[in-house]
Amino acid sequence: MMRRKFKHIVILTGAGISAESGIPTFRDKGGLWEKFRLEEVATPEAFQKNPDFVNEFYNLRRKELLKVRPNAAHYALAKLEREYPGKVLLVTQNVDDLHERAGSRKIIHMHGELLKVRCEKCGYVFKTHEEIFTTTPCPACRQKGGLRPHVVWFGEMPFQLEEIWENLQKCDLFLAIGTSGTVYPAAGFVEISRQAGAWCVELNLKPSAMADLFHEHHYGPATQVVPAFVEVLLESLVKDKN
Ligand code: BJW
Numbered sequence: 001m002m003r004r005k006f007k008h009i010v011i012l013t014g015a016g017i018s019a020e021s022g023i024p025t026f027r028d029k030g031g032l033w034e035k036f037r038l039e040e041v042a043t044p045e046a047f048q049k050n051p052d053f054v055n056e057f058y059n060l061r062r063k064e065l066l067k068v069r070p071n072a073a074h075y076a077l078a079k080l081e082r083e084y085p086g087k088v089l090l091v092t093q094n095v096d097d098l099h100e101r102a103g104s105r106k107i108i109h110m111h112g113e114l115l116k117v118r119c120e121k122c123g124y125v126f127k128t129h130e131e132i133f134t135t136t137p138c139p140a141c142r143q144k145g146g147l148r149p150h151v152v153w154f155g156e157m158p159f160q161l162e163e164i165w166e167n168l169q170k171c172d173l174f175l176a177i178g179t180s181g182t183v184y185p186a187a188g189f190v191e192i193s194r195q196a197g198a199w200c201v202e203l204n205l206k207p208s209a210m211a212d213l214f215h216e217h218h219y220g221p222a223t224q225v226v227p228a229f230v231e232v233l234l235e236s237l238v239k240d241k242n
Contacts, residue, residue, distance in 0.1 A: 005237065006173040006199070007086045010164075011077060012189055014093045016178020016204060017222045022068045023096055027180050042153045051134050051148075058149040059131040061095075062114050066129060070102035073177070073226035078103030080230045085237065089167050093179060093186050095151050110158040110186065112151035121146035158185065165192070174198045175229075178222050181210035190214060203229060 015025035025031045026038075040046050041057045081088045081104055090107040092099055095114040099107055117132055118125045124140035132147050152158050168174070174193035181187045190213045194200050202214040203225045211217065218225040 004199075005086070006233075008167070008171045009080075009084065009086060009088045009173045009175065010167050010171040010189075010193060010198075011080075011088070011090045011175045011177065012093070012179060012186060013077075013090065013099070013177045014179025014186075016180075017073050017226070018068075018071075018094055018096050018098055019178065020073070020221060020223045021071045021096075021098055023065070023098075025178075025180075027182065038154070043155060044153055045155075047148060047153070055132055055134065055149075058114065058151070062129065062131070065096050065114055068096075068098070070098040071223050073222035074098045074102035074104070076227040076230040077177075080233065081106060083234055089171075091164055091167075091186075091189075093183070108160045108164060110152070110160060110164060112149070112159060114149065114151065116150035117147050118150040119143070119146045120148055125150055161185065164189070168192045168198075169196045171196065171198045174200045175203065176201070176208070176210070176214070177203045177226060179204070179208060181208035201229070 019025050026033050036057060041054050047054045077090060077099065081090065088106060090099060090104050091110055092107060093111045095109065095112055097113065097115055115127055115129060116125055117128050119138035119141060121143045122138060122141035124138060126139060134145050136147055137144050138146055168189055169192070171193055174190060176190060179186065187210055190200050190210050194213060200214045201216045202208060202211055203218045203222065205221060206219060207217070218229055
């Protein structure tokens with residue numbers, strides 16, 4: 001790895017970082033898109049056409065999320081945020097809360113959060129561990145039929161993009177972890193940060209669709225490659241001091 005002290009790190013994570021916690025990815029063998037057609041569960045049109053089916057998909061995943069735990073990769077990134085003297089921003093495409101449970105605090109959920117629900121009638125967003133149905137009233141406006149998962153479907157605008165862009169323009173180290181590099185705008189983050197002069201590193205089980213754009217690659221399970229990479233980053237600080 002290029003040994004230097006970075007001032008501003010942006011980390012993008014995808015489903016691969018949570019795979020070893022027991023949450024299926026989307027596009028791998030055995031992934032969610034093998035069992036569900038994405039057009040039937042991850043678009044606003046699908047929700048409009050069949051809200052009960054889409055709610056059931058998310059109710060099921062919400063229930064499964066409550067059974068799993070963060071893994072060594074989530075903990076390593078939380079340690080990096082705590083111990084690294086520069087700015088560390090975590091941008092996740094994941095809707096799970098495993099980064100938070102591991103201790104990460106500066107985090108943007110660009111594709112939303114599974115444990116949050118939004119009312120389309122009044123805009124109220126709230127946390128819940130419960131199932132939601134078309135018959136569930138909104139706790140704020142009491143209307144029925146307006147609740148939906150607070151996630152970003154295809155064709156919808158990801159959250160906090162402006163803040164992400166600003167950080168990508170300024171960062172000097174960009175890490176992409178466990179993401180296939182096939183869903184935009186996240187897949188394009190490596191190009192933006194690279195053009196801004198950042199050193200770009202991919203950590204994944206195998207090369208992603210964007211692999212050629214990274215300066216450095218570490219392939220293997222996230223629970224192994226992420227903690228090892230974080231240790232090297234933190235050790236380089238100790239060496240600098242001596
Ligand atoms: C491991 C591992 C282990 C496994 N250790 N690694 C043409 C060009 C450009 C854009 C478009 C286009 N046509 C359409 C679009 C737009 C569209 C898009 O990108 N479509 C593509 C399919 C082409 N994008 C959108 O619609 C987005 N919105 C948008 O563009 O708004 C307009 C806009 C305009 C201008 C500027 C900016 C915006 C919204 C995208 C929403 C995505 N939503 C989902 C569902 C979220 C809710 C839910 O969870 O149900 O988000 S889809 C799904 O894919 C989910 C994920 O966050 C996302 C990315 O998946 P991810 O995380 O990469 O997972 P996988 O499964 O693909 O990969 C796993 C990886 O892990 C693999 O590489 C494995 O090797 C690895 N792995 N085990 C380490 N143990």
